[in-house]
Amino acid sequence: MGFTLSVKGKNTEISLGDDIISSAYVDVSTPNTSMAKSTHVAATLFVTGKLTHNNMQGISDKESTKLFKWSLVEAKDADAYRDVTVTVVSASHVFRTIHFPNAFIIDYNERYSDNAGMGEFSMVLRQKADKFSDVKAD
Template identity: 45%
Template sequence: MGFRLNIKGADEISLGMDNILEASYKSDTPDDSDARATDLGVIIKVKGKIITPVNGETEDDTRKLAKWSLVSAEKADAYRDLTLDVISGDIVVRSIHLPHAFIVDYTEDYTDKNGVGTFFAVFKQKKEKTEDVTLEGGYSSEN
């Protein structure tokens, strides 16, 4: 199983199978509701490895994620176009597209035991744009 995360905005951010260790999707409604709530949130969580820039690169894409997490809510760039692909073999099992995503939380942990460290990011779709979220899958990852 592998993952691809592509984010389009002021910077293009691409994290792939060499970076991402885990990913999850959640459709979230209030737990205290007795009927289908209109308050629906869409959440994606991603955990991965920080990879050191090589070959003269100025930064890796995890650094771009960290910088995006600092963008003020008042700026248009706080919201970006995010696609997470979950891949098994050569098949995209799930492709989740959040066209108005923002970062809720971003954390980096560093260690001297295994590589540089890890990152953990939580993304949400802008609430009034939930209907724009798409979930697809069942096609070749070569597309």
Template identity: 45%
Template sequence: MGFTLSVEKNDTLFFGEDIISFIHIVLNAPSNSRAKSTNNYITMNVVGKLHADDGNGSNSETIKLFQWAQIPAENEEAYRSVTAEVIASGKCFRKITFNQAFVVDYSERYTDTKGIGEFAMTIRQKIDKIDEVEVDGGLPIGDGASAAVAAAAAGTSGDFVSTGSQAGGAGGVMNNIGRAAVTAALNKVDPSGTAAIVAQAGLDKK
């Protein structure tokens, strides 16, 4: 199973399976709800790899995610369309689109492994637009995801986006820093820790 992520506003960012290592979606209601709540919120947690380009150490296009997180709330650029795809057996098992998404939290961790780090971000749909979240499944994979799947099958790394590329790669198993980022993100939306336990068990199977 693999993951892709696209972010759209005035331009489009696409991150393939070589970058995105974990996606978790949570639909929450207030803990004291005794009937269907009108105060639900839906959150997407994303963890991915950072690759420094060989030679000059420059960041990949993931820096644009960092810059998006910095945009103040009063700026319309703070809200973007985000689509996550879960790829399995050459098909899109699940496709989730937040059409009014904003960044709640963003973090980056850097390691002493040459050219490799990880980022974690928490994205949420604007609360009055919850009913506009689109969920689908069993679809043919999109063009960007198709390229990423083809690159993975060929044993090569795909581009971060159509205009950027990455050199080098991380191992297939998420390291301890990535696990810490996942746990921290999930505990924000599920303080009981249940979601984090389930997610970590899934990662251990990779």
């Protein structure tokens, strides 16, 4: 199984393939106190991936650096919201495509390891609340 991540912003695109993305998890939730279908629904996407040294295996870390920089964009900047697509591939076939057209980063972190310059990043994304109905899963 593999995963790809595509992020499109105002002036930038980020593309990470299955050589970098190691897991993806999506959660659609309503408050635990709801007694009926709530209008307060949150769509959250969790993504983890590898950090690689520029010279290792010919893979560049420039794309993951763009994720870090996106996490620093202030809320008042329209570029804080971006178009995000995660594709889940199994046996060379697309199993699921998850599309958040107005996603923002809730949390971003990187963990570094002394194992040949490797590390891992993880991020938590959420679809903008008033655009929840635009979330697509195919």
